[in-house]
Amino acid sequence: MSFYGWHVFEEPINQKRFVTMPAIPDRYRYAAVAHVMVDGAAEALDFYGTAFGAQELMRIGHPDGRILHAEIQVHESVLMVGDAEGPFVSPPKAGGGTTVGLHVYVEDVDALYRQAVTAGAEPLQEPVDMFYGDRSAMLRDPFGHIWVFLTHIETLTPEEISRRGNELLQG
Secondary structure: OEEOOEEEEOOOOOOOHHHHOOOOOHHHOOOOOOEEEEOOHHHHHHHHHHHHOOEEEEEEEOOOOOEEEEEEEEOOEEEEEEEOOOOOOOOHHHHOOOOOEEEEEOOOHHHHHHHHHHHOOEEEEEEEEEOOOEEEEEEEOOOOOEEEEEEEOOOOOHHHHHHHHHHHHOO
């Protein structure tokens, strides 16, 4: 089976994944904070709450209803959200696509995937075990952003990930 040109495993890599290792690798516990700009940030905040279980931490809104700045927490990851405006930002749909994928590690990627699709996220890749040791799913939210949710299932060295990846690319 392939995932955008990458090999994925047909069978789960580690059946005891929730007992033997953390769901979020230490190197990803503290990561760069994404600032997601959308048309209709208030609606996006509602969607992220329903689809991804996001908790709103703060909101600064214009009197006209636009969101200047908000912060949400999706599992252990904090993201900033606001209405796209000004010369420096535009939403993904304005340019026909996005160049950024938001990666969030979660305890149960399968459950979150089902929840998000039920809430209206577009499925791009169902949850699948990947060569790099994570179970991964990809979704597009109604605002054009790509979300990659992952659960860590196998601890690998960078060398092992590179070896597996290079083997897959060479057939």
